[in-house]
Amino acid sequence: xxxxxxxxxxxxxxxxxxxxxxxxxxxxxxxxxxxxxxxxxxxxxxxxxxxxxxxxxxxxxxxxxxxxxxxxxxxxxxxxxxxxxxxxxxxxxxxxxxxxxxxxxxxxxxxxxxxxxxxxxxxxxxxxxxxxxxxxxxxxxxxxxxxxxxxxxxxxxxxxxxxxxxxxxxxxxxxxxxxxxxxxxxxxxxxxxxxxxxxxxxxxxxxxxxxxxxxxxxxxxxxxxxxxxxxxxxxxxxxxxxxxxxxxxxxxxxxxxxxxxxxxxxxxxxxxxxxxxxxxxxxxxxxxxxxxxxxxxxxxxxxxxxxxxxxxxxxxxxxxxxxxxxxxxxxxxxxxxxxxxxxxxxxxxxxxxxxxxxxxxxxxxxxxxxxxxxxxxxxxxxxxxxxxxxxxxxxxxxxx
Amino acid sequence: xxxxxxxxxxxxxxxxxxxxxxxxxxxxxxxxxxxxxxxxxxxxxxxxxxxxxxxxxxxxxxxxxxxxxxxxxxxxxxxxxxxxxxxxxxxxxxxxxxxxxxxxxxxxxxxxxxxxxxxxxxxxxxxxxxxxxxxxxxxxxxxxxxxxxxxxxxxxxxxxxxxxxxxxxxxxxxxxxxxxxxxxxxxxxxxxxxxxxxxxxxxxxxxxxxxxxxxxxxxxxxxxxxxxxxxxxxxxxxxxxxxxxxxxxxxxxxxxxxxxxxxxxxxxxxxxxxxxxxxxxxxxxxxxxxxxxxxxxxxxxxxxxxxxxxxxxxxxxxxxxxxxxxxxxxxxxxxxxxxxxxxxxxxxxxxxxxxxxxxxxxxxxxxxxxxxxxxxxxxxxxxxxxxxxxxxxxxxxxxxxxxxxxxxxxxxxxxxxxxxxxxxxxxxxxxxxxxxxxxxxxxxxxxxxxxxx
Numbered sequence: 001x002x003x004x005x006x007x008x009x010x011x012x013x014x015x016x017x018x019x020x021x022x023x024x025x026x027x028x029x030x031x032x033x034x035x036x037x038x039x040x041x042x043x044x045x046x047x048x049x050x051x052x053x054x055x056x057x058x059x060x061x062x063x064x065x066x067x068x069x070x071x072x073x074x075x076x077x078x079x080x081x082x083x084x085x086x087x088x089x090x091x092x093x094x095x096x097x098x099x100x101x102x103x104x105x106x107x108x109x110x111x112x113x114x115x116x117x118x119x120x121x122x123x124x125x126x127x128x129x130x131x132x133x134x135x136x137x138x139x140x141x142x143x144x145x146x147x148x149x150x151x152x153x154x155x156x157x158x159x160x161x162x163x164x165x166x167x168x169x170x171x172x173x174x175x176x177x178x179x180x181x182x183x184x185x186x187x188x189x190x191x192x193x194x195x196x197x198x199x200x201x202x203x204x205x206x207x208x209x210x211x212x213x214x215x216x217x218x219x220x221x222x223x224x225x226x227x228x229x230x231x232x233x234x235x236x237x238x239x240x241x242x243x244x245x246x247x248x249x250x251x252x253x254x255x256x257x258x259x260x261x262x263x264x265x266x267x268x269x270x271x272x273x274x275x276x277x278x279x280x281x282x283x284x285x286x287x288x289x290x291x292x293x294x295x296x297x298x299x300x301x302x303x304x305x306x307x308x309x310x311x312x313x314x315x316x317x318x319x320x321x322x323x324x325x326x327x328x329x330x331x332x333x334x335x336x337x338x339x340x341x342x343x344x345x346x347x348x349x350x351x352x353x354x355x356x357x358x359x360x361x362x363x364x365x366x367x368x369x370x371x372x373x374x375x376x377x378x379x380x381x382x383x384x385x386x387x388x389x390x391x392x393x394x395x396x397x398x399x400x
Numbered sequence: 401x402x403x404x405x406x407x408x409x410x411x412x413x414x415x416x417x418x419x420x421x422x423x424x425x426x427x428x429x430x431x432x433x434x435x436x437x438x439x440x441x442x443x444x445x446x447x448x449x450x451x452x453x454x455x456x457x458x459x460x461x462x463x464x465x466x467x468x469x470x471x472x473x474x475x476x477x478x479x480x481x482x483x484x485x486x487x488x489x490x491x492x493x494x495x496x497x498x499x500x501x502x503x504x505x506x507x508x509x510x511x512x513x514x515x516x517x518x519x520x521x522x523x524x525x526x527x528x529x530x531x532x533x534x535x536x537x538x539x540x541x542x543x544x545x546x547x548x549x550x551x552x553x554x555x556x557x558x559x560x561x562x563x564x565x566x567x568x569x570x571x572x573x574x575x576x577x578x579x580x581x582x583x584x585x586x587x588x589x590x591x592x593x594x595x596x597x598x599x600x601x602x603x604x605x606x607x608x609x610x611x612x613x614x615x616x617x618x619x620x621x622x623x624x625x626x627x628x629x630x631x632x633x634x635x636x637x638x639x640x641x642x643x644x645x646x647x648x649x650x651x652x653x654x655x656x657x658x659x660x661x662x663x664x665x666x667x668x669x670x671x672x673x674x675x676x677x678x679x680x681x682x683x684x685x686x687x688x689x690x691x692x693x694x695x696x697x698x699x700x701x702x703x704x705x706x707x708x709x710x711x712x713x714x715x716x717x718x719x720x721x722x723x724x725x726x727x728x729x730x731x732x733x734x735x736x737x738x739x740x741x742x743x744x745x746x747x748x749x750x751x752x753x754x755x756x757x758x759x760x761x762x763x764x765x766x767x768x769x770x771x772x773x774x775x776x777x778x779x780x781x782x783x784x785x786x787x788x789x790x791x792x793x794x795x796x797x798x799x800x801x802x803x804x805x806x807x808x809x810x811x812x813x814x815x816x817x818x819x820x821x822x823x824x825x826x827x828x829x830x831x832x833x834x835x836x837x838x839x840x841x842x843x844x845x846x847x848x849x850x851x852x853x
């Protein structure tokens with residue numbers, strides 16, 4: 001690896017101030033610091049520093065996302081096959097190789113577009129501001145594809161990503177400064193700008209619009225559940241629903257949905273990685289699940305129709321709930337920053353997610369909106385925690 | 401009354417290179433330097449000229465704003481150099497030894513029978529006042545202030561720190577005299593805080609006239625800041641003075657003998673140091689002869705003090721005024737390939753408070769850490785990591801942000817009066833952002849002093 005180091009040494013003078021490619025320094029620096037931890041040494045204060053840095057932290061999140069990605073590719077392939085065959089009863093674990101390849105054909109372009117557009121814009125801003133790439137988008141770039149429907153047109157992914165990176169993050173100052181979760185901003189943009197491509201029963205299976213079978217729909221569990229609230233439910237009663245979508249299927253993720261969100265099991269593997277390494281907040285994840293469960297139980301207690309009667313634990317494995325709890329709510333920049341605040345933040349997030357999911361007829365899924373809403377509320381939660389701390393100090397002053 | 405405080409938060413950074421518990425004979429240095437920079441916020445006014453003869457205890461300079469606060473030479477000899485920096489600021493006053501140690505004679509004072517005014521004047525006159533530090537703001541104590549308490553820590557918990565039980569063993573008389581003197585300086589208590597996790601030397605356990613508490617847990621348990629916060633927290637408008645345990649003995653020695661004898665045991669530590677043991681020397685001593693032959697390799701950082709709060713010095717540097725150890729660690733000015741020993745490598749050689757490196761599975765292993773920052777500076781992204789090593793009822797990240805944004809109200813509300821930079825040293829160590837938190841806090845404190853005091 002010595003030649004690479006020598007090469008970087010040789011190239012460096014061209015990129016520093018006064019060099020002929022000075023403008024491209026952020027790009028060079030990003031590459032160089034990716035390949036080599038730079039030789040920066042401490043100048044002030046503590047002479048030694050922890051081994052951890054933002055690159056390793058972000059890379060750990062990407063590792064945690066890999067189970068979801070791989071399973072998502074396979075699942076996309078499966079439902080794409082289902083759509084072209086028009087038969088929902090296709091064996092899930094058969095023809096694994098072809099399914100994976102079909103899935104890859106749908107998912108890989110989305111991932112590539114998301115990274116290309118996002119990183120391109122990040123570099124542009126980096127060059128304008130004269131700093132190298134800050135690592136935040138490495139994770140956002142992977143989260144965006146995983147929250148999109150498999151059939152989403154690529155240009156839509158590109159536009160949403162561009163919107164999220166520019167309006168959601170860079171105008172606030174870049175990584176660490178944003179108010180809303182970047183990946184969810186992208187999804188929300190697509191959701192409201194192109195609703196027909198982001199919801200309904202035409203988008204969740206790649207190629208479903210070309211199906212030759214009459215009466216076949218690419219509906220999802222949540223779409224079918226929402227129909228209980230209308231005059232024309234898809235299923236006659238709750239039992240018919242749970243026969244079609246068993247708890248285990250939903251837990252494993254063998255149901256249609258956004259690319260990476262369907263498998264609760266894979267999300268839990270990701271959660272284990274995040275919690276074990278300490279990158280993701282245990283408090284947020286646990287309280288988010290608790291909030292969802294509490295709201296589910298509350299709705300059960302009210303009851304009245306099949307959706308309200310759906311067992312509370314079912315809510316936790318359907319839709320993007322687990323994915324949102326593990327990967328979206330835990331984003332440290334947009335979550336509450338105080339330790340006490342994180343508990344309330346997660347709890348209200350979980351409660352709102354299920355509340356919107358069940359009671360709002362316009363949106364079959366509420367996780368995205370709940371987390372975005374809590375992103376906005378997080379500073380207020382923190383404010384009260386901080387005020388509590390300040391008050392304790394003032395009380396001591398009065399007592400003294 | 402004796403309490404034990406249990407700390408749950410904190411971090412012991414396990415480094416290679418503790419000093420062996422062997423003390424050298426007294427080494428009279430060829431020269432000493434006193435650096436006014438060691439006394440934050442002081443404007444020195446010289447009383448000596450180059451070429452002038454001085455004895456140990458003769459005044460070198462005093463504080464322009466508090467003329468009673470004086471700094472004295474710690475050896476006898478000739479003032480050889482006054483090193484100035486930008487705008488003729490005095491950086492160092494150097495005294496070259498005349499080969500023997502002659503002391504200016506002061507009257508001995510018995511602090512038990514003397515009035516507090518007499519004790520104060522005696523300490524001010526002979527330059528011992530410099531050893532008394534004041535919180536908030538972390539300055540040399542203002543003799544006009546009334547401290548609500550004086551704190552002395554009986555142990556140092558920072559990495560590779562000298563063992564005070566060894567250093568002060570047998571020095572009961574001087575240490576007790578020093579405590580008696582401190583007792584006269586405050587209307588409140590003198591607090592001596594022991595390490596609850598290991599038995600303390602009789603010099604501490606037999607101390608009289610002070611309130612003895614103990615504290616258990618990891619670093620920063622030995623920091624006076626942590627002890628003050630848990631034992632007698634400070635409020636706005638209050639002052640607390642602190643004195644290092646070895647300096648208490650120096651004060652006691654002066655009162656008992658009438659000599660300004662700053663001899664202390666200094667630990668030579670760190671993975672790149674040879675002959676790691678305790679060396680007997682005076683404050684400000686030139687280290688060039690000690691360091692010669694005791695440094696492994698040539699790409700090292702020499703630190704006067706510990707790795708978290710010490711000052712970088714050169715191989716011909718001097719011992720800082722408040723330091724009790726010298727640490728030598730490797731410089732980290734090499735590129736590190738990302739998969740080998742860089743940011744994505746397995747990292748068996750990286751000590752981290754996060755569990756992103758496998759080293760958390762080896763709770764006994766000691767590390768040879770270098771000065772590489774292990775990453776570039778970034779904005780705050782990760783939350784909660786500072787809280788884990790900050791055993792105060794203060795929100796560290798919020799306070800640091802208030803300091804960075806020069807938010808005076810915010811700093812006051814969030815508890816800036818209870819902290820000094822060294823309290824944030826561990827935060828600075830663990831922080832993913834690589835922001836220099838200690839200097840941010842220092843600037844915040846300077847702003848507070850300017851605007852609110």
